[in-house]
Amino acid sequence: MPRQQDLLQGTLDMLILRILSVEPMHGWGITQRVEQISGEVLQVQQGSLYPAMERLGRKGWVTSEWRTTENNRKARYYSLTKAGRKQLESQAKNWTRLSAAVNRVMQEA
Amino acid sequence: MSWLRELRARVRALFRGGAMDRQRAEEMHYHLEEATRRNMDRGMPAEEARRQALLSFGGIENVKEMCRDERGTRLLEDLMQDLRFGLRQLRRNPGFTAVAALTLALGIGANTAIFSVINSVLLLPLPYSGPERLVQIREIDSKGASHDASPADFVDWRNLSRSFEGMTAIWGMSINLTGGEYPEQVLAMTVTSDFYRVFRAQPARGRAFLEQEYDAPFWPRPDRPNAHAIILSHGLWQRRFGGDPGLIGKALTIDGRQVTVVGIMPADFRFDEVPGLGTAECWIPGEWDENAYPAVRQFIVVGRLRAGVARSQAQSEMNVIAGLLGKKRPKENAGWGASLVPLQEIIVGPVRHELLVLFGAVAFVLLIACANIANLLLTRAVARQREVAVRAALGAGKLRLMRQLLTETIVLSISAGALGLMLARMGIAGLIALAPADLPRLAEISLDSRAFMFTLLISLAAGLACGAAPALRVSKAELANALKEGLTTSMGKRRRWLHDTLAVAQIALALMLLVGSGLMVRTFIRLQSVELGFNPKNVLTAAVPAFRRGRSSAEAVAVYQRLMDLVRTIPGVLHAGMGVIPLRGGGSNLFFPDGQGEGIRCETDAPSPDYFRALSARLIAGRLFTDQDGRDVQAVAIVNRTAAQAMWPGQTAIGKRLAYDTDRWKVTIVGVIEDIRMSNLESSPKPRVYVPLAQSKSTFPGTMVVQTKGDPLELVGALRQALKAVDGETPLGRVATMEELLSRLLAPRRFIAALISSFSILAFVLATVGIYGLLSYTTSTRTHEFGIRIAFGARAVDVLQLVFRQGLALVILGELLGLVGALALNQVMTTLVWGVTTTDPITYLAAIGAWALLALFACYIPARRATRADPLVALRCE
Numbered sequence: 013m014p015r016q017q018d019l020l021q022g023t024l025d026m027l028i029l030r031i032l033s034v035e036p037m038h039g040w041g042i043t044q045r046v047e048q049i050s051g052e053v054l055q056v057q058q059g060s061l062y063p064a065m066e067r068l069g070r071k072g073w074v075t076s077e078w079r080t081t082e083n084n085r086k087a088r089y090y091s092l093t094k095a096g097r098k099q100l101e102s103q104a105k106n107w108t109r110l111s112a113a114v115n116r117v118m119q120e121a
Numbered sequence: 122m123s124w125l126r127e128l129r130a131r132v133r134a135l136f137r138g139g140a141m142d143r144q145r146a147e148e149m150h151y152h153l154e155e156a157t158r159r160n161m162d163r164g165m166p167a168e169e170a171r172r173q174a175l176l177s178f179g180g181i182e183n184v185k186e187m188c189r190d191e192r193g194t195r196l197l198e199d200l201m202q203d204l205r206f207g208l209r210q211l212r213r214n215p216g217f218t219a220v221a222a223l224t225l226a227l228g229i230g231a232n233t234a235i236f237s238v239i240n241s242v243l244l245l246p247l248p249y250s251g252p253e254r255l256v257q258i259r260e261i262d263s264k265g266a267s268h269d270a271s272p273a274d275f276v277d278w279r280n281l282s283r284s285f286e287g288m289t290a291i292w293g294m295s296i297n298l299t300g301g302e303y304p305e306q307v308l309a310m311t312v313t314s315d316f317y318r319v320f321r322a323q324p325a326r327g328r329a330f331l332e333q334e335y336d337a338p339f340w341p342r343p344d345r346p347n348a349h350a351i352i353l354s355h356g357l358w359q360r361r362f363g364g365d366p367g368l369i370g371k372a373l374t375i376d377g378r379q380v381t382v383v384g385i386m387p388a389d390f391r392f393d394e395v396p397g398l399g400t401a402e403c404w405i406p407g408e409w410d411e412n413a414y415p416a417v418r419q420f421i422v423v424g425r426l427r428a429g430v431a432r433s434q435a436q437s438e439m440n441v442i443a444g445l446l447g448k449k450r451p452k453e454n455a456g457w458g459a460s461l462v463p464l465q466e467i468i469v470g471p472v473r474h475e476l477l478v479l480f481g482a483v484a485f486v487l488l489i490a491c492a493n494i495a496n497l498l499l500t501r502a503v504a505r506q507r508e509v510a511v512r513a514a515l516g517a518g519k520l521r522l523m524r525q526l527l528t529e530t531i532v533l534s535i536s537a538g539a540l541g542l543m544l545a546r547m548g549i550a551g552l553i554a555l556a557p558a559d560l561p562r563l564a565e566i567s568l569d570s571r572a573f574m575f576t577l578l579i580s581l582a583a584g585l586a587c588g589a590a591p592a593l594r595v596s597k598a599e600l601a602n603a604l605k606e607g608l609t610t611s612m613g614k615r616r617r618w619l620h621d622t623l624a625v626a627q628i629a630l631a632l633m634l635l636v637g638s639g640l641m642v643r644t645f646i647r648l649q650s651v652e653l654g655f656n657p658k659n660v661l662t663a664a665v666p667a668f669r670r671g672r673s674s675a676e677a678v679a680v681y682q683r684l685m686d687l688v689r690t691i692p693g694v695l696h697a698g699m700g701v702i703p704l705r706g707g708g709s710n711l712f713f714p715d716g717q718g719e720g721i722r723c724e725t726d727a728p729s730p731d732y733f734r735a736l737s738a739r740l741i742a743g744r745l746f747t748d749q750d751g752r753d754v755q756a757v758a759i760v761n762r763t764a765a766q767a768m769w770p771g772q773t774a775i776g777k778r779l780a781y782d783t784d785r786w787k788v789t790i791v792g793v794i795e796d797i798r799m800s801n802l803e804s805s806p807k808p809r810v811y812v813p814l815a816q817s818k819s820t821f822p823g824t825m826v827v828q829t830k831g832d833p834l835e836l837v838g839a840l841r842q843a844l845k846a847v848d849g850e851t852p853l854g855r856v857a858t859m860e861e862l863l864s865r866l867l868a869p870r871r872f873i874a875a876l877i878s879s880f881s882i883l884a885f886v887l888a889t890v891g892i893y894g895l896l897s898y899t900t901s902t903r904t905h906e907f908g909i910r911i912a913f914g915a916r917a918v919d920v921l922q923l924v925f926r927q928g929l930a931l932v933i934l935g936e937l938l939g940l941v942g943a944l945a946l947n948q949v950m951t952t953l954v955w956g957v958t959t960t961d962p963i964t965y966l967a968a969i970g971a972w973a974l975l976a977l978f979a980c981y982i983p984a985r986r987a988t989r990a991d992p993l994v995a996l997r998c999e
């Protein structure tokens with residue numbers, strides 16, 4: 013198994029926003045989805061996730077509501093707000109630019 | 122507006138923090154269940170699955186805390202929590218809380234009370250519009266001494282200067298108000314035309330003086346106004362005329378003249394603060410010209426600086442003008458200058474130093490109180506080490522812990538401040554009652570918003586000061602050790618230095634206060650033991666202003682003589698005499714002993730025969746005046762001891778001849794009388810010459826002294842009737858008992874001595890309690906050690922010695938420091954003491970001795986307790 017990586021704070025926020033942009037999701041779901049998609053390379057520490065949710069909520073990028081899950085449990089679902097969607101767009105753009113730049117340096121230097 | 126959204130979220134979080142916490146907890150609970158389920162799906166047994174889930178989650182409480190951090194309301198939430206916790210802590214230890222709050226409240230209350238006085242007297246602007254531009258213009262002689270101004274100089278200043286919006290000359294004098302059941306003597310202020318412009322005041326009823334009303338000149342005598350119009354104070358209007366609204370336009374009889382009331386000043390126009398003027402109750406208009414009394418420097422000149430003109434500019438202008446006047450009137454003005462002094466400075470300057478010394482004293486009290494509380498808190502901090510350690514282990518940061526402890530003490534100090542404010546309210550009432558009646562702006566003293574702010578600030582400062590030491594200790598505490606050891610038993614040397622420093626500081630401060638109050642008390646005792654030269658018991662004094670326009674001095678003297686004859690017959694009267702009232706000063710003259718040589722300036726009086734008997738003055742040689750010392754017999758005089766010694770040292774004065782400077786009128790000395798204190802108790806008596814009233818040519822008393830069998834005030838009515846029978850136009854003025862006058866004279870010193878003494882007693886008690894508490898505490902932590910010592914054969918004396926050594930070391934060090942401090946500050950007391958030096962060894966020794974005794978006592982009780990340490994109990998503690 014590859015070493016699991018901790019995420020930088022800003023990156024975690026972006027990933028959460030990205031995942032929520034597909035559909036509303038609860039906290040547990042978000043960690044699972046990140047791990048799955050990253051092929052278990054990235055792991056979200058719960059100690060980072062919930063403070064991040066608090067932060068994103070405070071900034072008004074996500075809202076939450078309590079819903080029933082498929083196996084009939086109550087869970088708190090987060091969804092993206094309009095401001096959150098805008099934020100995701102600008103962060104994704106930044107990320108693309110930044111990672112491309114880093115890649116270029118790594119390959120060509 | 123993302124910041125707005127964020128702010129809204131934070132505010133919501135602030136009020137819904139609890140609900141948000143609950144939701145978060147539920148959410149995490151769900152998370153854990155899911156993780157557990159997944160682990161079970163992977164084949165783990167239920168127990169292990171849950172354990173792994175918990176492990177991967179990390180500390181639940183930690184995550185909750187981090188979420189709270191993210192909410193952005195941390196600071197406020199913590200504060201609320203700390204406040205709640207602080208209050209709970211204080212409630213849980215009612216004994217500690219009560220003692221600490223009361224200690225601090227006493228310190229804070231005393232400070233607030235004194236600050237209110239300082240604020241109202243020294244800091245607040247005078248109650249006139251634009252008070253900062255009001256200056257008094259004083260004349261400075263060639264030796265640099267400051268004098269009031271002459272009317273001639275005032276007129277020239279006004280004509281020549283450009284710096285002033287207005288300038289007015291004021292002169293206070295007594296006038297007789299007749300009409301009504303009894304005539305009355307009231308203080309009037311004669312003012313020039315700019316008075317109301319300078320003070321920006323207008324009558325509330327009626328009108329100000331008209332220009333032509335000022336034109337009626339005072340000439341030829343300043344004390345016999347020629348005025349036709351008068352403006353009354355609100356107080357006089359209410360008191361004598363019952364607030365009669367129809368009084369405007371009516372005529373009053375003043376010194377036998379008809380004068381029309383043209384206006385009444387507003388109730389809040391107070392004009393009784395300027396030194397040398399007294400409480401005026403009416404105003405009379407009058408102007409001067411440039412030839413008026415150039416040598417009579419007795420007028421108060423007040424100017425209002427023009428807007429934009431700095432005082433220094435005006436001062437330079439006045440310097441030039443003073444130079445001009447020196448050439449214009451070289452006889453009176455050569456070498457004289459003019460000086461501008463802010464009116465506020467004139468009024469409050471004389472008491473500033475005293476009030477600041479009081480402020481310093483009361484600050485010491487607060488410092489001592491703070492040191493007490495700090496020591497209490499420190500000992501409590503040791504007891505609470507476990508609690509603090511547990512908190513730290515649960516994730517509280519050191520800063521957070523310090524903040525919590527500080528919040529706790531600040532809660533305490535703010536509550537103490539509130540209590541102190543109440544104490545201050547009572548204290549101020551007491552202060553006003555105790556304060557000398559001539560303390561400037563006495564009536565203005567109150568607790569205002571500035572005093573509230575001051576209280577809040579010193580409460581906060583006191584809280585921080587008390588809490589700093591324990592809070593710092595937390596930051597250094599070896600928390601792991603605290604948890605391990607469980608109970609910390611004895612204090613190490615390193616830990617004790619802070620306690621000891623605080624105790625030493627307390628002792629030093631209290632000793633300094635004690636020395637200060639000792640000096641004041643000694644001064645007061647010295648003053649009270651001053652030989653007065655008269656007996657103030659059962660003596661009534663009053664003014665009898667029988668001189669007035671159109672009455673010769675012979676007629677006035679006749680009134681006095683008839684009055685004395687009549688008063689003597691009143692039952693209860695022992696002796697009655699006309700003459701200058703002791704402690705109230707008087708005029709002076711040049712005298713030539715044996716009619717030659719250099720003249721000696723002596724105070725002069727012309728008493729009636731019974732004056733000396735009424736005062737129980739002691740005759741040293743010769744005889745007193747009798748009714749036989751009349752107009753057509755030999756002119757005689759009595760001199761006081763100082764005059765006799767100054768004029769004929771080593772010889773008897775009886776039979777010697779003395780000449781007045783003016784007309785070389787010669788008198789023969791028939792008696793020498795013991796010095797009577799005529800102005801104050803501090804300065805040595807001046808030479809004084811008495812001539813009989815019946816023989817006097819230029820000096821006449823306007824006052825009388827009456828010795829009575831019982832309470833002299835009971836005879837006031839009878840005296841007033843007697844005077845009315847003799848002369849219906851002359852009022853009985855300024856009635857006071859001799860004891861009242863004496864008490865008024867001592868009032869300022871009594872005020873300061875009483876305050877500093879009560880502060881130093883308070884400081885003394887606080888510091889003693891502090892030392893006692895500290896020693897009790899350190900002894901109790903050493904019970905174990907003492908027990909072992911006793912088990913190994915130490916005697917009670919040995920243990921006593923151990924405790925005493927600690928206590929005495931503190932006391933000696935504190936006293937040494939206090940001694941150094943007191944000596945360093947002794948200059949502060951220079952103007953406050955009289956009859957003792959500021960380094961008076963008796964006071965210092967007494968203060969040190971008193972402290973040493975008390976300190977020994979404070980050591981003894983804990984030491985006694987230590988000797989009873991039971992070795993068995995001590996060892997079982999392990």
